[in-house]
Amino acid sequence: xxxxxxxxxxxxxxxxxxxxxxxxxxxxxxxxxxxxxxxxxxxxxxxxxxxxxxxxxxxxxxxxxxxxxxxxxxxxxxxxxxxxxxxxxxxxxxxxxxxxxxxxxxxxxxxxxxxxxxxxxxxxxxxxxxxxxxxxxxxxxxxxxxxxxxxxxxxxxxxxxxxxxxxxxxxxxxxxxxxxxxxxxxxxxxxxxxxxxxxxxxxxxxxxxxxxxxxxxxxxxxxxxxxxxxxxxxxxxxxxxxxxxxxxxxxxxx
Ligand code: PGA
Numbered sequence: 070x071x072x073x074x075x076x077x078x079x080x081x082x083x084x085x086x087x088x089x090x091x092x093x094x095x096x097x098x099x100x101x102x103x104x105x106x107x108x109x110x111x112x113x114x115x116x117x118x119x120x121x122x123x124x125x126x127x128x129x130x131x132x133x134x135x136x137x138x139x140x141x142x143x144x145x146x147x148x149x150x151x152x153x154x155x156x157x158x159x160x161x162x163x164x165x166x167x168x169x170x171x172x173x174x175x176x177x178x179x180x181x182x183x184x185x186x187x188x189x190x191x192x193x194x195x196x197x198x199x200x201x202x203x204x205x206x207x208x209x210x211x212x213x214x215x216x217x218x219x220x221x222x223x224x225x226x227x228x229x230x231x232x233x234x235x236x237x238x239x240x241x242x243x244x245x246x247x248x249x250x251x252x253x254x255x256x257x258x259x260x261x262x263x264x265x266x267x268x269x270x271x272x273x274x275x276x277x278x279x280x281x282x283x284x285x286x287x288x289x290x291x292x293x294x295x296x297x298x299x300x301x302x303x304x305x306x307x308x309x310x311x312x313x314x315x316x317x318x319x320x321x322x323x
Contacts, residue, residue: 071269073315074227077109078275078301079110079132092108093121095304098304102126107128108127112132130157130190131159135147138186152189158190162181177193182221185221190227193228194231194275196230197211198210198234215257219261223258223270228272231274242274244285248290248292273293284317288317294314
């Protein structure tokens with residue numbers, strides 16, 4: 070049984086003051102013990118976030134990382150630097166990084182490798198565009214994007230399936246589309262890592278996940294949590310999704 074993970078990807082939102090207020094409110098919520106909770110604020114808010122979250126059930130992650138540990142890379146941040154301030158997780162290969170900032174399968178893999186080498190957990194994002202889905206290429210794209218994941222350590226890896234057309238659009242994947250993609254990915258992982266190791270890898274759904282649709286998505290057999298953008302920015306909607314995940318884990322799985 071995989072423990073659900075509910076992860077908030079704040080993107081370029083929230084100042085240090087806003088982060089502090091948000092996390093204090095979230096930590097004050099009565100959080101279910103059965104769900105892992107992760108918040109990923111912008112870099113500037115990470116030190117404050119890590120300090121506030123210490124001793125709570127909330128984990129803090131970064132949204133990107135460089136693949137080298139040190140060197141002449143103006144504007145970049147290395148995984149050991151994140152580890153030093155208490156960051157335990159990194160989102161890698163998000164579609165916004167891929168479409169807006171030139172991320173490729175190869176650079177995403179390099180970042181994931183560096184993250185694990187520094188002892189941090191990876192959330193590796195994949196997902197097809199609308200053109201790719203309409204062309205019937207969804208599985209081919211997912212196969213390509215996961216092509217080199219076998220080089221990673223499966224025990225520090227989470228996969229996030231985020232159909233690009235569902236991110237920030239209000240248009241979520243249907244439960245059938247989500248389950249079909251997740252089931253495909255689970256078979257992929259099994260072929261890469263073998264049965265036992267792959268069974269433990271969580272596959273998150275991302276893309277317009279919100280309190281109103283959380284239950285139907287999180288109840289799917291191969292959906293082990295969510296990577297949430299817009300709906301994670303508000304404590305009440307984020308904690309409603311956390312509660313939905315707890316309910317699903319408690320027996321609503323289909
Ligand atoms: P969204 O973003 O929930 O706002 O669609 C998800 C993501 O980009 O991870």
